[in-house]
Structures are given as structure tokens and as C-alpha cells.
Amino acid sequence: MNAIQHIRQRSFGWFLALSLVVSLVACTEQSDPGALVIDPKTNGELTLEFDNVVGGTNLALGKATYKNSFGEAFTVDAFNYFVSNVVLKKADGTTYNVPNSYYLVRESLASSQLVKLTDIPQGDYTGVSFVLGVDSTKSASPVTERIGALDPGTYGQAVDMYWSWNSGYIFVRLEGTSTAVPADRNGYYELHTGGFGGMTGKTVNNLRVVSLTTPTPATVRTRIAPTIHLLVDAGKVMDGSTKISLTSLYKDRTFNGIHSPEAAAKLGLPDNQQGMFMVDHVHNDPK
Amino acid sequence: MKRLLFFALLLLSIPGWACDVCGCSGTNFYLGVLPQFQKHFVGFRYRTQRYDTFMSRHHIDQADSRESFQAIDLWVRFYPLRRVQVLAIAPYQFHQQTQGNVVRRLQGLGDATVLVNYKLIDRSRIRDSAHVVKHALLVGGGAKLATGAHRYSETDLSDVANPNFQPGTGATDLVLNGIYTLRVNRWGMNVDANARITGTNAEGYHFGNRVNGSLIGFYVKQWGATAVMPSVGLYAEYARKDHKYGVLIQETGGYLAAATLGLDAYRGNWVVGVNAQLPVQQRISDGLVQAHSRLAIHLSRMF
Incomplete structure (x- = not known):
């Protein structure tokens, strides 16, 4: 074997070794x-994951104690909300309205926190928006058309999320214990927000649209079913643009919690709750 | 596909609820120091690994699940030719996942590995009456076979619907490895590197390629037929991300670096040893998986 052949063989060996290293660790x-x-002919799936938190920590119902901006300690014993009229926005600016999209998210029901949207056109989605609450048209529709998440009947999913024919659905329900609430009110606070405008008599409209953009596109494909992981900060109910003190709220001995659209609007809850949502990240995981 | 799971009581109401990040593939291949490199041996090794899994970076205050991977390996080393070493390992895996009050268990034969190494260097010389210097370099390769089961149901809630949780990967991998051992009198060092070029299984799942290596120093203290060998060193592993049907799975792969501590005792033809890996730096599955210390205990008979 001559010298050049020898070098060639050695180089080939090194090349092999190098390509192996590159394939293992590089790029x-x-x-x-x-x-x-x-594939424009087949539709795909996209999941909205509503991950409820308080500040930087995962929400633990009844167990953990949190503090609001006034330093008042509270627990969260219930945290439920309606999400409806989901609109997905593509990178090119076009939108897709998810038909008949009404969801009730409950912290106590893990399956409700994953909203799986099916039959979604393939594409790169960079934004999502939805109504926090149940829109006026649906709220005013015959009760026979309000099924599933919207069923306000005794055994319906929305039984604890409905006031009355006129006031309609409770859009956001937050309650729990707090040392800031006096014992004559059982040390229990209740902040219930609803109000779609009213069926028979006019109520305030507390519906809000939440619009979010994703840090990276959600790529819906034949084999990719993305999840948009949202963080929903229950702490923002009290600590949004309006800071709410439970001590001053419950100072009046006749006060028993927020249970009407007008009271919720007066306290600034709808705007606070509009700011609860953020997109943490997007998973473009295979199906 | 990513699923969130921490209210375990409500599990039964959740269809097709899976998790993608739990733990690492249990078929991690690690040898540690195997001195007495001329001899055949047969032995058993028990090893355990534990992981905490977080479904989101915001859950860092409470793990969403905990995984434990235990295995009993039957391992064999023999020399069919003077310079050719054959190493075979067949594990039996015990996996457990705890999510709140729900515990899921899985056990079965894991993926066996067969390696054939060639002794490129095998020298021992006595420099003078005071110094014994020995060194050996083995290079070789083989295959990680698909002997372990790799089946799970995304809808059966008693299953952990995660490719990482299965006893086997369902794919045959090419394994390359090199081991260098140097011994000067009672002191020694062992360097080893191991690479796995992974295959794709029948479900279209492709575990990322992976490498690991260690650098270990040891000392041998002998009294007649009895010897003890304490060792200390560094271990590191790195895995590329997994793919399914060509789609990258973001929360997979990663690295771990660990300090290793070991103690082996020899008496006659018997060896008993314990080895621990204490993680010092890690980022597994995009930081969503936290590895705890690993422990291995082995008992071998040399021939």
C-alpha cells in the first residue's frame, strides 16, 4: 500500500468518526x-391547555395559602370559568372561528382543563382569542339549545355556574377561605362574575375578549397536534389593574360576596379577569 | 399529546390522558469499572433510578408524577479469543409511576445488549521491581436488541402511555463503545465511552441517539485473596431528542452529569460492589424531568 492510499484510508476513518460525532451531538x-x-385536504387537531396557577406556582385547591397584594392570606376552594367563541389566528393574518365552541374549565376537573379542538385546518397558528364567559346570543337562546358545558339544569354541568334566566351564567367563579373575611361570614370569600346584558331586564355586560399571541407557531399538521399551554393566574382576580382588599370588601357586615353582574362590574372584576391569561409555550407534539 | 395530570382522583374521568416526559428510557447502558479484565464472569446487578416529572415549569413546587426504574441485570463477560471480549446484559425491569394516590406498575424483560470488544492494547509490564504498569484499550460494538415489550394503550388508564416507561424501546440500536484502563501499582483509572445509534420502532417512535461516558479513578488494597477497590469519578450522558413519525418531541432528550462513588470487594473468584451516581448538573426533557441519585449493586463470579 502506498502512502497516499494509506492517508486516504486514515482520512476516511477520521471522516467516519467525525460524522458520527456530528450526527450525535451537533446542530x-x-x-x-x-x-x-x-395538507390542505385534511384537517388536524389543536389543544388549549388551561393550566391554573397563582402567581408563579401551580394552583392547589383548598391546600395552599396564597397572598394578595394587601398581604391577605387566602385559599382557592373553587376556580371555574367559561371560555367560548374560540378564534385561531394564522401567521398570515387569516382566522379560523371554531364553531360552537363553549367550554367550562374547572380546577377540580383535570379533563376540563384540556380543550381539544378538532377539525382545524392545517397551518401555522400564532394567535388565539376567546370570550371569557358565554356570549349574549347563546345566553339568550332557548335552554334546550344550551347543552353540555352550558346545561344549567339540576344535573347539568353548569349547575353551579348559573344564576337565573335574566342574569345568566357565572363567567368566572372564584371562592375560598381567607383570614381577612370575618367569622360571621365563615371566613369565606366569594367573587362571582357574570352578566351578558340581561334577558328580560338590562344588566351590565361583563363579557370580555381575551386575545393572545403565541411565542412560537402552533403547527397543525396531519401528524402534529399542537398544544397551546396557557397559564391562568387566579391571583389576578384580586390583583389585576384593580387591587382588591378582602378586608375592606367584607367590612360591611351585610356584604356576603359578589353575586351580581353590577357588583362585579363595580369592583372591576371583568377587567382583572381578562388579564388572567397568558401563553406559556406551545408544544408541537406528534399525534 | 402532552397531558397534564395531577388530580389523580379524577383520573378515571380522563380519556386518553397520557404524559410524554416521564423519566428517561430505562434502558440506560452503564458498565462502571470492570477490572480483572482477563477473566470471564457471570453476575447479577440490581440498579435503581428515580425521576420527578413536572408537566410545566410552573409546577416546580410539586412534581406531577414520580417514576422509579429498577432492574436486575444478568450480565456475562467472556473471552472466546484472547483479544476478543463478549459482553452481554439482559435486564428484567420493574417500573413504577406515582401520580397522587395512583400508582402504576410495569415489569418485564428489558432490552438485552450484546457487545463484542477487541483488545487493541493489552500490555502489562514490570518496569522495575517497584512498579507494576498495566493498560488496556478495548473498542467494539454491538446491538441493543428489542427483547423488551413496547406496547401501551393511550386509552387504558392503567397503562402509562409513555414510550419511555416501557421495558423496551421496541427498536434495535447499534452500540459503539470503548474502554481504556490504566493501572499503576495500586492506583488505576478507567475511561469509557458508549454511543447508541437508535432505530425506529413499529409505532414510528425514534428515541434520540445517545452517548455516555465516565472517567473513574480507583485504588486497590489487597490482603491475600481479599481485595477492596474504592473508586471515584465523573459520569455524563447526553441524549438527542426523540421523534415520532419524523416529528420532533420537544420535551425529550437532555443531559446529566454526575459524580460517581463506588466500592468493590473481591474474595477469591467473587466480586461484590456498589456504585452510586450523584447528579451534579442536569437538564433532562427540557428541564421538566429531575433525576435523583442512582444506585447499583452487583454480585459476580469470575472464572
Whole structure:
């Protein structure tokens, strides 16, 4: 074997070794290009994950004690809200309205925190918006058309999220114990927000639209079913643009919690709750 | 596919609820120091690994699940030829996942690994009456076979619907490895590196390629037929991210660096040893998985 052949063989060995190292550790990791091709003929899935937190920590019902901006300690014993009229926005600015989208998210029911949207056109979605609450048209529709999450009947899913024919659904329900609430009110606070405008008599309209953008696109494909992971900060109910003190709220001995659209609006709850939502991250996981 | 799970009491109402990040593939291949490199041996090894899994970075105050991977390995080393070493390991895996009050268990034969190493260097010389210097370099490769079961149901809630939780990966992997051992008198060092080029299983799942390596120093103290060998060193592993049907799974892969401590005792042809890996730096599954210390105990008979 001559010297050049020898060098060639050695180089080939080194090349092999080097390519092995490169294939193992180098470059950014990504999906195969074939898996990213948009098929306009088949629709896909996208999940909205409502991950309820208080400040920086995971919400633990009844167990953990949190503090509001006034330093008042409180627990969260119930945290439920309605999400409706979901609109997905593509990177090119076009939108897709998810038909008949009404969801009731409960901290006590893990399955309700995953809202799976099916039959979604494939594409790259960079934004999501929804109504926090149940829109006026649906709220005013015959009760026979309000089924599933919207069923206010005795055995319906929305039984504890409905006031009356006129006031309608409770959009956001937050309650729990607090040392700031006097013992004659059982040390229990209740902040219930609703109000779609009223069926028979006019009420205040507390519906709010939440619009969010995603840090990275959610790529709906044949084999990719993304999850948009939202963080919903229950602490913002008291600590939004309006800071709420339970001590001053419950100072009046006749006060028994927020239970009407007008009271919720006066306290600034709808705007506070509009600011509860943020997108933490997007998973573009395979189906 | 990513699923959130911490209210375990409500589990039964959740269809198809899975988790993608739990733990690492249980089929981690690690040898540790295996001195007496001329001899055949047969032995058993018990090893355990534990992980905490967080479904979100905002859950860092409470793990959403805890996984424990235990295995009993039957391992064999023999020399069919003077310079050719064959190493075979067959694990039996015991996996457990705890989510709140719900405990799921899985056990079964894991993926066996067969390696054939060639002794590129095998020298021992006595420099003078005071110094014994020995060193050996083995390079080789083999396969991690798909002998372990890899089946789970996304809808059966008694299953942990996670590829990482299965006894096997369902794929055959190519394994490459190198071991260098140097011994000067009673002191020694062992360097080893191991790479796995992974295959794709029948479900279209492809575990990321992975490498691991260790650098270990040891000392041998001998009294007649009895010897003890304490060792200390560093271990590191790195895994590329997994893919399913070509789609990258973000919360997989990662690295771990650990300090290792070991103690082996020899008497006659018997060896008993314990080895611990104490993580010092890690980022597994995008930081959503936290590895705890790992422990291995082995008992081997040399021939």
C-alpha cells in the first residue's frame, strides 16, 4: 500500500468518526421536512391547555395559602370559568372561528382543563382569542339549545355556574377561605362574575375578549397536534389593574360576596379577569 | 399529546390522558469499572433510578408524577479469543409511576445488549521491581436488541402511555463503545465511552441517539485473596431528542452529569460492589424531568 492510499484510508476513518460525532451531538434538532408539509385536504387537531396557577406556582385547591397584594392570606376552594367563541389566528393574518365552541374549565376537573379542538385546518397558528364567559346570543337562546358545558339544569354541568334566566351564567367563579373575611361570614370569600346584558331586564355586560399571541407557531399538521399551554393566574382576580382588599370588601357586615353582574362590574372584576391569561409555550407534539 | 395530570382522583374521568416526559428510557447502558479484565464472569446487578416529572415549569413546587426504574441485570463477560471480549446484559425491569394516590406498575424483560470488544492494547509490564504498569484499550460494538415489550394503550388508564416507561424501546440500536484502563501499582483509572445509534420502532417512535461516558479513578488494597477497590469519578450522558413519525418531541432528550462513588470487594473468584451516581448538573426533557441519585449493586463470579 502506498502512502497516499494509506492517508486516504486514515482520512476516511477520521471522516467516519467525525460524522458520527456530528450526527450525535451537533446542530439544532428539528422535525423531518416531510412531517411539516401542510395538507390542505385534511384537517388536524389543536389543544388549549388551561393550566391554573397563582402567581408563579401551580394552583392547589383548598391546600395552599396564597397572598394578595394587601398581604391577605387566602385559599382557592373553587376556580371555574367559561371560555367560548374560540378564534385561531394564522401567521398570515387569516382566522379560523371554531364553531360552537363553549367550554367550562374547572380546577377540580383535570379533563376540563384540556380543550381539544378538532377539525382545524392545517397551518401555522400564532394567535388565539376567546370570550371569557358565554356570549349574549347563546345566553339568550332557548335552554334546550344550551347543552353540555352550558346545561344549567339540576344535573347539568353548569349547575353551579348559573344564576337565573335574566342574569345568566357565572363567567368566572372564584371562592375560598381567607383570614381577612370575618367569622360571621365563615371566613369565606366569594367573587362571582357574570352578566351578558340581561334577558328580560338590562344588566351590565361583563363579557370580555381575551386575545393572545403565541411565542412560537402552533403547527397543525396531519401528524402534529399542537398544544397551546396557557397559564391562568387566579391571583389576578384580586390583583389585576384593580387591587382588591378582602378586608375592606367584607367590612360591611351585610356584604356576603359578589353575586351580581353590577357588583362585579363595580369592583372591576371583568377587567382583572381578562388579564388572567397568558401563553406559556406551545408544544408541537406528534399525534 | 402532552397531558397534564395531577388530580389523580379524577383520573378515571380522563380519556386518553397520557404524559410524554416521564423519566428517561430505562434502558440506560452503564458498565462502571470492570477490572480483572482477563477473566470471564457471570453476575447479577440490581440498579435503581428515580425521576420527578413536572408537566410545566410552573409546577416546580410539586412534581406531577414520580417514576422509579429498577432492574436486575444478568450480565456475562467472556473471552472466546484472547483479544476478543463478549459482553452481554439482559435486564428484567420493574417500573413504577406515582401520580397522587395512583400508582402504576410495569415489569418485564428489558432490552438485552450484546457487545463484542477487541483488545487493541493489552500490555502489562514490570518496569522495575517497584512498579507494576498495566493498560488496556478495548473498542467494539454491538446491538441493543428489542427483547423488551413496547406496547401501551393511550386509552387504558392503567397503562402509562409513555414510550419511555416501557421495558423496551421496541427498536434495535447499534452500540459503539470503548474502554481504556490504566493501572499503576495500586492506583488505576478507567475511561469509557458508549454511543447508541437508535432505530425506529413499529409505532414510528425514534428515541434520540445517545452517548455516555465516565472517567473513574480507583485504588486497590489487597490482603491475600481479599481485595477492596474504592473508586471515584465523573459520569455524563447526553441524549438527542426523540421523534415520532419524523416529528420532533420537544420535551425529550437532555443531559446529566454526575459524580460517581463506588466500592468493590473481591474474595477469591467473587466480586461484590456498589456504585452510586450523584447528579451534579442536569437538564433532562427540557428541564421538566429531575433525576435523583442512582444506585447499583452487583454480585459476580469470575472464572
